[in-house]
Amino acid sequence: MVTTVTNLGRSGLSDWLIQRLSAAVMTAYLLFILGYCFINPNPNYEQWVSLHSALPMRLFSLLTILSIAAHAWIGIWCVLTDYVTVRLIGPKATAIRLFFQLITIAITLFYTIWAIDILWGI
């Protein structure tokens, strides 16, 4: 069996499940923020900071950025392995795909560290 080395879970089934769990987390976060803005349409700075400095909210935000990272990694991997292929763009495809996969992983890590820095810098 050939094992892919650039996808997140090293197995399609694992990626499939991670993609859905992370989607559920991000949807819950989106609905929460929408609900908050619906109840309190124009929060002032103090209200906004007190919301995001509470530990449960920090953990929810952290879980969401980790979900974004995993979801993006898997999603971009799917797009790259579908379109940046030898059949579609020629013999250089593998090198180009690997380059973009590494860039994706780097950006994903950057986002995650940046978000943690924001959340624990409040």
Place this chain on the structure above:
Amino acid sequence: MKTKRPVNLDIGTIKLPVTSYVSILHRISGVILFLAVAPLLWVFEASLESQQSFQSLQEWFANPICQIILWGSLAALAYHAIAGIRHLIMDFGIGEDSFESGRRSAWIVVVVAIIAIAMITGWIFLW
């Protein structure tokens, strides 16, 4: 693998059903969202950093270029979330029994997304 295998699927010559457009837009919006995380994190950081940076966001949102970036990010988010919820519902075995039910839910995604993006457009540019 032989390199000269025949490939019959020439997407460009095939008339695609609505489900295909909903699917490819889900991918395009996903790639846009990956890039949109940067401006959204930047806004999130500014909103929490200090009273001054929180208030300066008001001025940023009045700038047309910022409005367009914010509109693109939120429109992609709305579309991707709505089309993604369709997939999650289908994973629970609802509406994935026939092509007709898939076509119907794809149209629902189109309509709900147009309403959501219209609301985002109104909020950013008109309000």
